[in-house]
Amino acid sequence: MFKRLWSPPSRSTFLQGLALGVTAALLWWFGHNTAISLDQHGISLGFGFLKQPANFEIGDTAWLHFSPDDSFVKAIAVGLLNTATVSVIGCTLAIVLGFVIGVLRLSRNPALSSLMRAFVELVRNTPLLLLLLFLAATLHGLPPTHQALQPLPGLFISDRGLVMPYPMISRLSGCFVIVLLLALLLWRRMGRRVGFAVVVATLAALAITFMLRRPVLAVPRLVRFNFTGGVTLSPEFAALLAALVLHHSAHISEVVRGAILAVPRGQKDAAHALGLSRMQTMLYVTIPQALRAMIPLLATNCVSLIKNSSLAVAIGFPDVVSVLNTTGNQTGHSIEAMLIMVVVYLTMSLTIAAVLNNYNTRLLRPVTRPA
Amino acid sequence: MKATDDETPLTVAVRMRVPFFSVSKNLQRSFASPLNAVLTLCVAAVVLLIAIPLVRWAVIDAVWRGTATDCRVASAGACWAFIGHKLPFILVGLYPAGEHWRPLCATALLLALVCATATPRLWRRPLAIAWVMGLAAAFWLMHGGPGLAVVPTPSWGGLPVTIMLTALGLGMGFPLGVLLALGRRSHHLVPRTIATAVVELVRGIPLIAVLYLAVLIFPLALPREMQLDKLLLAQMAVAVFAAAYLAEAVRSGLQMVPRGRMEAARALGLSWWQAMHLVILPEALRIVIPSFISISVGFFQDTSLIVIIGLFDLLNTARIAAQDPAWLGFYTEAYVFVGLIYFCGSAAISRYGLWLERRMASTVV
Numbered sequence: 001m002f003k004r005l006w007s008p009p010s011r012s013t014f015l016q017g018l019a020l021g022v023t024a025a026l027l028w029w030f031g032h033n034t035a036i037s038l039d040q041h042g043i044s045l046g047f048g049f050l051k052q053p054a055n056f057e058i059g060d061t062a063w064l065h066f067s068p069d070d071s072f073v074k075a076i077a078v079g080l081l082n083t084a085t086v087s088v089i090g091c092t093l094a095i096v097l098g099f100v101i102g103v104l105r106l107s108r109n110p111a112l113s114s115l116m117r118a119f120v121e122l123v124r125n126t127p128l129l130l131l132l133l134f135l136a137a138t139l140h141g142l143p144p145t146h147q148a149l150q151p152l153p154g155l156f157i158s159d160r161g162l163v164m165p166y167p168m169i170s171r172l173s174g175c176f177v178i179v180l181l182l183a184l185l186l187w188r189r190m191g192r193r194v195g196f197a198v199v200v201a202t203l204a205a206l207a208i209t210f211m212l213r214r215p216v217l218a219v220p221r222l223v224r225f226n227f228t229g230g231v232t233l234s235p236e237f238a239a240l241l242a243a244l245v246l247h248h249s250a251h252i253s254e255v256v257r258g259a260i261l262a263v264p265r266g267q268k269d270a271a272h273a274l275g276l277s278r279m280q281t282m283l284y285v286t287i288p289q290a291l292r293a294m295i296p297l298l299a300t301n302c303v304s305l306i307k308n309s310s311l312a313v314a315i316g317f318p319d320v321v322s323v324l325n326t327t328g329n330q331t332g333h334s335i336e337a338m339l340i341m342v343v344v345y346l347t348m349s350l351t352i353a354a355v356l357n358n359y360n361t362r363l364l365r366p367v368t369r370p371a
Numbered sequence: 372m373k374a375t376d377d378e379t380p381l382t383v384a385v386r387m388r389v390p391f392f393s394v395s396k397n398l399q400r401s402f403a404s405p406l407n408a409v410l411t412l413c414v415a416a417v418v419l420l421i422a423i424p425l426v427r428w429a430v431i432d433a434v435w436r437g438t439a440t441d442c443r444v445a446s447a448g449a450c451w452a453f454i455g456h457k458l459p460f461i462l463v464g465l466y467p468a469g470e471h472w473r474p475l476c477a478t479a480l481l482l483a484l485v486c487a488t489a490t491p492r493l494w495r496r497p498l499a500i501a502w503v504m505g506l507a508a509a510f511w512l513m514h515g516g517p518g519l520a521v522v523p524t525p526s527w528g529g530l531p532v533t534i535m536l537t538a539l540g541l542g543m544g545f546p547l548g549v550l551l552a553l554g555r556r557s558h559h560l561v562p563r564t565i566a567t568a569v570v571e572l573v574r575g576i577p578l579i580a581v582l583y584l585a586v587l588i589f590p591l592a593l594p595r596e597m598q599l600d601k602l603l604l605a606q607m608a609v610a611v612f613a614a615a616y617l618a619e620a621v622r623s624g625l626q627m628v629p630r631g632r633m634e635a636a637r638a639l640g641l642s643w644w645q646a647m648h649l650v651i652l653p654e655a656l657r658i659v660i661p662s663f664i665s666i667s668v669g670f671f672q673d674t675s676l677i678v679i680i681g682l683f684d685l686l687n688t689a690r691i692a693a694q695d696p697a698w699l700g701f702y703t704e705a706y707v708f709v710g711l712i713y714f715c716g717s718a719a720i721s722r723y724g725l726w727l728e729r730r731m732a733s734t735v736v
Contacts, residue, residue, distance in 0.1 A: 030592035127672035
């Protein structure tokens, strides 16, 4: 009797039921306690507070305008936009720099590869937060605006941040830039001649629009104690961006190097036998094959870059975590603020994970050659 | 975060290459062609451009002893006198001045335990007993109790906190991670759902969010009379964080073990748990040593994030030391100093990983 009851299927049902019961009881207990503590503090749950004015300043407001009278929703939107800006720029730069470092580390010149290795080892073995705090402190310790450093004409570095020239893009030239990018992207599809003609034509049109409109660049000038014109990166933004790019480019360079080394040697030998130079082999044979292996890893790296951008809290850059934290502290609605934070990051991670899974399954399908 | 989720067999295979240094061969290669010679000279120029000011700053112009005024007078170089002056604070934080030997002994004890754990020959039951006794002794040293004055956790700080968070976080995270990995691969719905939810939730959000959840939200979910210490909450949070990442590594290891192993073990009459414990897990864990090592390095560095919830680890004590009005502005020295400690720790873990991998490849445990 007992033996039959304890047979694998019923035992499994029993144990799973038990686990489910224990988990549910634990969750109920947590919820119950939370309700009691909220009662004691006189807080009620709900997202209504989001419409109230935020009453705090935000230093970096991306390209939105934000004043303390604006609602919490807008504050969170500014934070999200800041996170997105730093992540997109950071990811792009980190991939470019990581690629360069990864390829240079494979150079046959020992001096060059050792230099790259030294950089990678240095960055990989120190915490990102240390790099970030160091950069932030350094940027704040720079001379004031009237003694700003000027490494290149038009580029000013001071304790107010980095001020640099900004191309004055009219709507017309903006359209031409988009056409140019599209032409470069669709080069293969259009055929060489058509593509070449389109690119030359757009470049000429662009040049003409620029010539008609001067000045071409909005060059910053120092007026009294501040700069006018150009685009300003705040010290916090610059420090966060630089730290993320340096840290992740070191990690990405390892991915790039690993993927390139994983391309079978025979491919390289075959390319040499066909008369391709080392550079051509790298560009047309090795890297395209390595790309397939590295794309999922590059994406994982970008996800961790986005998550690491939350370190902004440590230096006072208003990213989404920082804004939500302030919101929670000011209103007492920490639970709701944390919930928004978790939802934002989970959505991002899970979406990218789903896209990657899709990509991986497509990659595993047999390759069909284009006719 | 960080290095923890971007390591793959690809990178690992590369890292296993044993470095070799043959001066003549390297020189020959550095000047193999005109282009190479130019490249080498450019690199040499860059290195000199960085190294000369660095050496001047760190060694030649540095002020080794004295006060902040001595440093300010000779302002060109590093002020190592600052590190000398602030060393106790950076290493042990706010711990009472007369009792500094206690955190230092506790640190030494923890490090000895970690070193013992890193030796495969000692992977026997006595090691577990040593851990229990060692942790009890370290807690007694840090917190006080019979024979020692009590020092509450808000006064703990510096190196012991960093090492404790890392060692205990990985120590507690490892068994939890194995359980989560087994749960995720289970055929049963309930454990699979719970494990998947926990792992995806923790991996999907930044460590900072995990820490905030642990210190801001979790206490609300406990009864009032059962409030936990902030350091303990942070320790639990980083352990769960480590567990989620370790679980994914273990899961990939389990996937690589051929299915026939389990069937053979069951056919020999082992129960599922015995087969798992004696056959599958040893093989799976050996496969994932490289990812364990990179997770550990990343985790050691990530413990510095507890700065954000206001606890005093090594990085935070250094940061605060540089905010002392008497020594304002010597943050570079502080960060370089703790950076060196982190560098040595991380490099030691990586080296150990390479050694363990080679040893595991050559011997059967």
